[in-house]
Amino acid sequence: MAGSGQELKGHLDVLLLATLAAGPRHGYAVKEALREGSGGRFDLPTGTIYPALHRLEEAGLIAGSWSAVDGRRRRTYRLTVAGERRLHADRGNWREFATAVTALLEPGPWPATS
């Protein structure tokens, strides 16, 4: 569902980095991996994927290089060392975040109402 909407906000970068952790991919392959790996839940438009990859590249977390396959230009990205560090940190951060939100969503843990 395209409705995956903006809930990804702030968490897209980790997912992209994680996609590349298994080995270099070109942008379109990243998009497909994300879609298949999530059972169709994260079927993001290219207008989301490409700008995000550009951001990550500019931040030095991934590195892209052009290649040509059958007259098709491809930009293949790989994780940099900084990207690996970031991925590691972000994984931990996600676990903390998810644990906190999940705990808060369970009915009852709130301090007294008044």
Add this chain to the structure above:
Amino acid sequence: MAGSGQELKGHLDVLLLATLAAGPRHGYAVKEALREGSGGRFDLPTGTIYPALHRLEEAGLIAGSWSAVDGRRRRTYRLTVAGERRLHADRGNWREFATAVTALLEPGPWPATS
């Protein structure tokens, strides 16, 4: 830590609704409940909390009413029926989302690299 940053993006509303599920609270109490309930992880500025509550009220998910305590004006919010429905739906959605992200972050699940 203020570093809770923008990772909340898109998930703040559920947390606010969940805070009110335990009973009516005024805005500042919501902020405090969120902070304490998360072990300090979600210590959000009032400039985040109040506009969010206004949004939720405008959306009909919560209802606010003024009262005065010791010359202090307080706006107390409670969940509406629509708000309860939304909270229920959003809880399910969060679980799905969190499961998907967590699965993707584990090394290995990706389809073949090439």
Add this chain to the structure above:
DNA sequence: CGCCCATAGCTAGTTTCACTACCTATGGCC
């Protein structure tokens, strides 16, 4: 008394970021 802090509410303006909606191009299929 003057000052700051905690409580309680609010707003204006900025920034970030995913989105919609487009565009270019190749190769295969009908």
Add this chain to the structure above:
DNA sequence: GGCCATAGGTAGTGAAACTAGCTATGGGCG
């Protein structure tokens, strides 16, 4: 030729959380 899948891209929009301020009360402290 027309269309789809693959592969890359940009411009502009909009939502939402942020920064940085504001008003106000009451209590504690020097």
